[in-house]
Amino acid sequence: MFDFDATMPLMAVQFLLLTAILNAVFYKPLTKALDERDAYIRNNQATAKESLAKAESLVKEYEAQIAAARKESQSIVEKAQAEAREITAQKTAEAQKQVQTQKEQAAQEIQQQKETALATLEQQVDSLSRQILEKILGPELVK
C-alpha cells in the first residue's frame, strides 16, 4: 500500500504541467472574460445612471418651463380680463353719458316746445277772448 516509487515525482511534475496548461487555457481566458463582463456591466450601469440623471434633470427643466408658461398664460388671461372689464366700463359710461345728453336734449326740446306752445296758446287766448267778447257783446261794443 505504501510503496513509493517514481510515480510520485512524475505525478508532481505532471500536476505542475497541468496547472500551467490549465492556467493558459482555462483560468486566464475565463478570468479575463469574467473581468471584462464585470467591467462591461459596470460601464453600462454607469452610463444608464448618467442618462437617468440626465433625463431627470430634463424632466425638471421641462416642468419648470411648463410652470413658467402656465404662469405667463395666467397673467395674460388676467390682463385680458382686466382690459375687457375696463373696456366695458368705459363703454357703459360712454353710453350712459350719451343717454344722459340725449335725455337732456329731449327735455330741453320739450321745454322749448312747451314754451312755444304756451306762447301760441296765449296769442290764441287773446283772439279767442276777443271773439268771445264780440260774440257776447256784439262787434260794435268791442272796438
Place this chain on the structure above:
Amino acid sequence: MEILGSLTILNTFTLAELEVGEHFLWKIGNYTVHGQVFIVSWIVIGVLLIASLAATRNIQTVPGEIQNFMEYALEFIRDLTKNQLGEKEYRPWVPFVGTLFLFIFVSNWGGALIPWKLIQLPSGELAAPTNDINTTVALALLTSLAYFYAGFKKKGLGYFKKYIEPTPILLPIAILEDFTKPLSLSFRLFGNILADELVVAVLVLLVPLFVPLPVMALGLFTSAIQALVFATLAGAYIHEALEGHGEE
C-alpha cells in the same frame, strides 16, 4: 488480500474485486511507475483539458452552456481561494489551488463513477489516481513547496521569523507543523478514497446488488468533500505563510 481474492473466485458476479497493493508496473530505466495511476490521471487531465478548451474556444460576453458551466466552476474556485487568501493576495494562487481542487475532484468522481472493472489490466486495476499514496503525497508536497515559496517570495528570509514569532518555545512545534501538514493532507485524501473504494468493493462482494448503492452515494459525497478540504487547506496554508503569526 489473498483471502478476499479467493472470495471473488466463489463469486459469480465479479463486478468488483479487491486488489490493494497490486500495481500495473511500468519500468523507466531503473525506476518503476504505477501505470494504472497514470492511465487514469491522463484520462482525468484529458477531461479537464477538453472541458476547458470547449469552454474557452469561443468566449462570448453572453456565455453558452459549456462556457457558463466552466465559469461557474471558475467562480467557485475563485471564491474558495478568495475566502482563504483574502481579496488582496488570492489572484496568483487561483490556478494552483483551483487545479488541486479540479484534479482531485475529477479523479475521485471518475474513480467512483466510471466502471473501470470492464477494462482488464495484466495486473492491478484502474481506479481513482487519488487512491494511490504516491499521488496524494505528490500533491501534498507540492502544497508544502507552494506555501514555502509564497512565504519566501513575500518576506524573503524573514519568513523564518514566524517559527519563533510569538515565543521561541514553540519552535519545535512550528517545525513539526511543516511535516504534519503534508502528512495529514496526503493521508487524509488517500485514506478517504481508498477506504471508500474498499467499503464499496467489500459490500459488492457480500451483497452484489442495490445494497452498496447508498454507500456509493456516500462515497461520491466524501469524494467531493475531500477535494474541497484539500484545496481549502492548501489555500489556508498559503495564507498562513503569507500573513505569518500575529500580523493580522
